[in-house]
Amino acid sequence: MSDTPEGELSEADVGRYRQTIRDLQELLSYKLDEATVEMLKKATAEADIESGNLQKISKLDDVTVMLWANLNKNPRFKSFEFPGEGFTFELPKPLATADVGIRVIKTAFDHLSPHCRTFYPRKKKVDKSAAQEEEEKEEEEGTKDGEEGEKEGEDDDEKPLDADADDAKSVASGRKSAVSAAGSTREKEEGENEGKEGEEKGEGEEGEEREGEGEEKKPTTAEAEEEEELLELDEDVIDLRQFSPLGGVMYLELLQLPPQPVSARGWSIVEGSCLSAYLRQFCSLGGVMYLELLQLPPQLVCEIFVDESLQRIAYPGEPEDLKKLGATLTLATPPEEKPAAKETSQANMLLEGPPKEGEKGEGEQQGEQPEQPEADAAPPAPVQPTYITPPVGVTIKLPSTVAFYEEPQPARWSWAGKHWRLDGFTDIKYDEENKTLSFKTNTFGLLTVIQDSHLNMPFQSWEIRPRGNNAALFTIIAAIVELEIEIKDDRCCLSQPEDTPELDHLRKKWMAPKDLVKALRASGVNIFPEPDSSKFVSMTKKDEEAEMLTYRCMAMTLPAFAFSWSKWNAEAGEDRIVMQAAEHLEDEPVNEDDWCCYVQSVRRAKKLKINEFSEEFSVDHAEGSELRSNMYHMLTDSASEKARERIQAASYKFLHCAGELIRATRLFTYS
Structure with missing residues (x-):
């Protein structure tokens, strides 16, 4: 699509090619997820001897997959760096003791920016009303230019060599003459038919023109639409016409570990599809042998099957989901002594509006509020505890094939808006000597590094x-x-x-x-x-x-x-x-x-x-x-x-x- 000149591909072909691109991207994503699940299933067998955790790197020319699984669950875990890849992450304590894994997919290409609306140059929309006015002016100037052109041709030999100040104007008028000549016949025919109507409406139109002379000139439709489009962009949204993502894209994901195999009496027991195969094999020998070896009640067979697809964890997410992983979150505010219940009930009374006529008692008329029975009192609202999700530390070794002439900025991809954003990062530090960029973020997802595209302009x-x-x-x-x-x-x-x-x-x-x-x-x-x-x-x-x-x-x-x-x-x-x-x-x-x-x-x-x-x-x-x-x-x-x-x-x-x-x-x- 990029090699074919614009206009040579039909809309049907462009749509078909784009659908092919999407299908291939989905297929690649599916294959990577399947391979990741298979590696995580065997995490215990392939764990590192020193750390006790899974540490795997699979590298191709344009794609690198880095996988880490938290098998040891050491609360003293601080950070881990994938050797040779220059990517370091630091997990907070709640995740350092949970059944989680970290997957980083690093690509040398950027396949997301073309989906952003600021990636392509903004096409200027021509205002039809303004274009018609320009055509009318061009037609009026066309006859004058023709007469001046004849005189200029006669005096061309006598014109001095340095008299080229009006070159652009004369050539521009020559370009206009073709338009005026092509439309002169058509305009004459339309003018004869509209002549009578114009005479009747002439006086009214002249009055309207005089009234509009004092009004300010309004922007054209094209300019207004362009301004509205720019105003729609949030201040944290990156304009890809001004900035460029460099060094490819990194996909940082928080994963849930699948059940790991347990060795007992020479058997390897795994929850999931592998266990279902064992159950079928044992049931063929008799129910007694099955109950003696596994000691599982029969109804547990239906509950033990798990989803073998890749399970991603939302962070920050619901506290219940993190508690299932064994993560211990801290409360932002203790749920003690919350006087919000009484205040809330008073606020509700205000929102209900003034009482109707006949409902006021003697005490209310004198400014006193009647006593309410305990049964009618509003129950205190339950206090929802607020949990803290500490940020994740990330340190990136910038690519050795990219030159950064200013301090680079990290950016994250928003799936909802389909654009890169600058928010969501804290403690950003750039080490120019070692070419590393470190920051903290409490969101997992797609990351990249941006730089101003026009640093080297204008030329000296x-x-x-x-x-x-x-x-x-x-x-x-x-x-x-x-x-x-x-x-x-x-x-x-x-x-x-x-x-x-x-x-x-x-x-x-x-x-x-x-x-x-x-x-x-x-x-x-x-x-x-x-x-x-x-x-x-x-x-x-x-x-x-x-x-x-x-x-x-x-x-x-x-x-x-x-x-x-x-x-x-x-x-x-x-x-x-x-x-x-x-x-x-x-x-x-x-x-x-x-x-x-x-x-x-x-x-x-x-x-x-x-x-x-x-x-x-x-x-x-x-x-x-x-x-x-x-x-x-x-x-x-x-x-x-x-x-x-x-x-x-x-x-x-x-x-x-x-x-x-x-x-x-x-x-x-x-x-």
């Missing part, structure tokens, strides 16, 4: 230069980290930084651009903005058409030209893209004196007179240069013969790979 600077035939080096100095990405043919790889061990598994590993983007994000290094990243990070707003045109021209001329960040891009306005460029045919750093500033708008490109060290920005063109429609023609027309040959001989795979990587970073908007 960037540079991309060729390195021979069909090869290039892409350098980005982000807000925290500096990256170097090598491009070769249709593959790319991370080459720098070398001082970050969390990225060792990616260094010098060649992959497709989209795979590198996915791998870097999963490693905590996100330099690839999303469509709505502008809501969470400062940016330089640019015309999207001009920006995408510039990226294409950069990729097509990259075999012979180097490009770099320019400080003037932030001051050039929304309609202009400013960069530095230089012809570069050697595999070495670019000389500072070779850089020249260029500007690209929607309609034209030119070489600027200023350089990176000028005192102020100017759109004046360099002496001897000419205007071109885009940066590709601007650079190739002034390039050397060798540079043009290299550009013509470049592989289309290399050009596509470089263009895809440049577009993913949105260099001119987020730097």
Whole structure:
């Protein structure tokens, strides 16, 4: 589903694929539960010699199952760490003496976030009324633009080279003309039919318009719906557009131990299905032998069968359920001397309302309350004791393949709301040196670690230069980290930084651009903005058409030209893209004196007179240069013969790979 472009899959196929995913997840969960039950049944036989408890680890490439069973029930138990997995838990005293087990399922992937509504970008809903008004305005401007376009064509030869301030407006009007031309015939026909009705209602509509001139402008329907959607989110709910779960998911579960086998006189006796087999075998030999060996009354046969499915324990749960496990809970308040009964009865009298007429006695009229017989007095309400469920301590060794540039935060999954939440944690501590995160929680369930997705935005600077035939080096100095990405043919790889061990598994590993983007994000290094990243990070707003045109021209001329960040891009306005460029045919750093500033708008490109060290920005063109429609023609027309040959001989795979990587970073908007 992720590899297929949007719109090519039908809704039926998407629904069928999603159902397949759910079926596979349920099957995997069922298999893990069955395997866990089988391991817990044999917990006594496979218990650790030193501790007397079951300690098992089963590890695959993407899934690790850790199982611990409390067989010893030592009240002095403090904590246990699964060796080699970096997961430590600390049970409170009530659970340390109960028949419980701990299962931790750690996955290297996150299969829950896609179910959250904040996982995908919010689609803007177009307000139809506003769209109709815009179309009407476009039609009115269309005729004016046509007349101005004829005059502009006549005076185009005399227009100065630096007069590109209105490029975006003229191109935008050209885009509007197609819409106005297509709808002109239809609007004329509708206008003739509605002309008479419009004349009759004209005076009334003018009055309404005048009355509405003083009213404040109301937000559109799309903006209102987006604001309502954001307000619906609780402050503890994690917005996955801003934060990213890293390092996979951990499922911490509190389990009830199944009956363990008991050895007596050479026999192994187990409550459950195994015992039913023994009973059938013994009954075939006669009832006397059955009664002598087990000493069980016949009616106990129906009560002894237990459910063999995995039994999860809710914590905090009902005290009765924990007492069945042998857990001893402490009272939050002693159930002694509770004067709430009298107060409650008085409150009930107030809630019943004033007495009806004729019911007041002489004492009540004088302000005295009549005495009530003891039989009519309300019985004291039973006092419900409140039990304390102490929190569980958890210490997690953060993954060695994820770089954390700020203090990570633990999060828990809410099945009811289908989202990640920040509440339910106390005593959060982060050890940066040992890369451990410890906290206390009184809820078991799904856990993960989150980090801000936009830590490395905006970029400080960037540079991309060729390195021979069909090869290039892409350098980005982000807000925290500096990256170097090598491009070769249709593959790319991370080459720098070398001082970050969390990225060792990616260094010098060649992959497709989209795979590198996915791998870097999963490693905590996100330099690839999303469509709505502008809501969470400062940016330089640019015309999207001009920006995408510039990226294409950069990729097509990259075999012979180097490009770099320019400080003037932030001051050039929304309609202009400013960069530095230089012809570069050697595999070495670019000389500072070779850089020249260029500007690209929607309609034209030119070489600027200023350089990176000028005192102020100017759109004046360099002496001897000419205007071109885009940066590709601007650079190739002034390039050397060798540079043009290299550009013509470049592989289309290399050009596509470089263009895809440049577009993913949105260099001119987020730097």
